[in-house]
Amino acid sequence: MNIYQALKNSYLLLNNKSKTYKLDCEILLANSLKLNNRLDLFLNLEKKLTKKEINIFFHSIKERQNFKPISKITKKKEFWNIQIDVSKKVLIPRPETEVLLDLVSKVYNKKSNIEFLDIGCGSGCIALSLLNIFINSKGEAFDISREAVASTNLNLKKNNKSNRVKVFQRDLFKFKTNKKYDLIISNPPYLKSSDYINLEPSIKIFEPKKALVSDTKYGIEFYNHIIIHLKKNLKINGYLAFEIGNNQFIKIQKLLSQNGFVVKSKFKLINNQIRCLLAKKIKNYTLQ
Numbered sequence: 599m600n601i602y603q604a605l606k607n608s609y610l611l612l613n614n615k616s617k618t619y620k621l622d623c624e625i626l627l628a629n630s631l632k633l634n635n636r637l638d639l640f641l642n643l644e645k646k647l648t649k650k651e652i653n654i655f656f657h658s659i660k661e662r663q664n665f666k667p668i669s670k671i672t673k674k675k676e677f678w679n680i681q682i683d684v685s686k687k688v689l690i691p692r693p694e695t696e697v698l699l700d701l702v703s704k705v706y707n708k709k710s711n712i713e714f715l716d717i718g719c720g721s722g723c724i725a726l727s728l729l730n731i732f733i734n735s736k737g738e739a740f741d742i743s744r745e746a747v748a749s750t751n752l753n754l755k756k757n758n759k760s761n762r763v764k765v766f767q768r769d770l771f772k773f774k775t776n777k778k779y780d781l782i783i784s785n786p787p788y789l790k791s792s793d794y795i796n797l798e799p800s801i802k803i804f805e806p807k808k809a810l811v812s813d814t815k816y817g818i819e820f821y822n823h824i825i826i827h828l829k830k831n832l833k834i835n836g837y838l839a840f841e842i843g844n845n846q847f848i849k850i851q852k853l854l855s856q857n858g859f860v861v862k863s864k865f866k867l868i869n870n871q872i873r874c875l876l877a878k879k880i881k882n883y884t885l886q
């Protein structure tokens with residue numbers, strides 16, 4: 599079987615399972631052949647596959663037929679130009695989270711030596727990107743999940759950046775420190791259980807529920823806790839950067855302004871929902 603035939607067969611197997619079936623097949627074949635670029639497939643359509651390559655490829659097509667996300671099959675995801683290993687049980691980094699980093703990248707000089715705290719670090723995609731954007735930065739990152747801590751450590755190590763971030767396992771609601779940071783950043787769980795029920799099977803089966811669901815009425819307890827209990831750990835003029843869920847902005851903005859913050863920038867999705875925000879700490883106070 600050559601590349602052309604393998605692609606043709608796989609298109610037939612996936613076409614009623616995925617809206618992006620052609621792209622999926624091409625990524626999976628390129629990955630099975632260890633090619634850097636899926637376009638290399640089209641330059642080598644006549645190339646014969648070995649038995650081993652055929653087995654690997656069609657096994658991955660079978661996984662995709664069972665809704666496994668492409669990045670969980672290839673075990674990697676491109677994020678802010680970095681290849682993030684997602685082989686462990688962690689959330690696959692999302693494009694919206696890149697927007698959060700884009701907002702942060704605009705408020706500091708690239709050479710400034712900011713010190714950050716990444717809460718709920720998951721794969722480590724946020725911490726690693728911050729280290730890349732701000733070449734003199736350093737920070738701390740924690741997550742309640744042991745797998746997430748291992749994943750962040752692995753990704754830092756793969757990128758030779760372990761010495762710039764202290765990573766540890768901790769529950770946000772028990773976290774205490776005397777340190778003062780320039781930036782506290784978090785993409786915490788923000789879905790309600792009722793939203794979770796309606797997610798696609800690929801997310802429900804293959805991504806950790808704990809990374810997605812904050813089981814309260816409005817799903818905002820993580821933001822409340824960070825704003826109220828960790829504001830003392832942010833320097834004056836420091837920033838809080840949050841990815842947030844649908845219909846949460848007004849409540850979070852109110853709490854921010856009651857606690858000495860002003861929202862400096864935000865990002866809206868095409869459905870008009872605010873997904874990311876950046877707030878500056880201007881005062882040390884709490885409005886009772």
Ligand SMILES: C[S@@+](CC[C@H](N)C(=O)[O-])C[C@H]1O[C@@H](n2cnc3c(N)ncnc32)[C@H](O)[C@@H]1O
Nearest residue numbers: 691718719720741742743769770785786787809
């Ligand atoms: C939406 S994921 C974000 C992961 C990663 N920062 C990203 O942007 O892809 C939320 C993360 O928060 C972690 N988490 C959930 N509850 C937590 C808690 N109580 N304390 C600390 N981390 C928690 C989850 O394990 C998960 O890794």
